Amino acid sequence: MKKTYRIAAALLLCALAGLAQAQDKDRPPAAAPLPTWEQLTPAQRDELIAPMRERWNRSPEDRQRMYDHAHRWRTMSPEQRREARKGMQRWEQMDPQKREQARALFEHMRGMSPEDRKALKEKWREMTPEQRKQWFEENRSKP
Structure with a gap:
């Protein structure tokens, strides 16, 4: 949205x-x-x-x-x-790398229920930068 x-x-x-x-x-x-x-x-x-x-x-x-x-x-x-x-x-x-991460997060959340989105947002806020980078590498959208 x-x-x-x-x-x-x-x-x-x-x-x-x-x-x-x-x-x-x-x-x-x-x-x-x-x-x-x-x-x-x-x-x-x-x-x-x-x-x-x-x-x-x-x-x-x-x-x-x-x-x-x-x-x-x-x-x-x-x-x-x-x-x-x-x-x-x-x-x-935003720098290009952060934009790419934001796109990946958005695409991942697109199909989620509101409850699952809320849970992921909370988890994201608690993640360290290293954990976020790892999440991004695991969930990066393929070109």
Whole structure:
């Protein structure tokens, strides 16, 4: 589920990055509050949507997943969205080895019952770094 939040947060960040790259003539002064969607110019709206449009057109096989993620994002509470953003930031700051370990842990937990996931999380917190490394080597997903 956290992976879903990270992807939704990434989609939102892509859209916001597009807005940040709007031409200076379309950009409101820095001190001015940003307008509502209806008050944006067509060029500003296009800047927001362009990254998503490009990704949508580039990856037909991912469209259902993107649509589902967008729907889930809209149904999240503000607190869930904040947590999703924090998770995305944590993921971006992780070194590649830790990311690989996180993927392996996520894949391993995907098919578990909530009770088994909770037990594994507790066990993981109690493990030493050496034990975690050993667990990772035993449970690493095959390429």
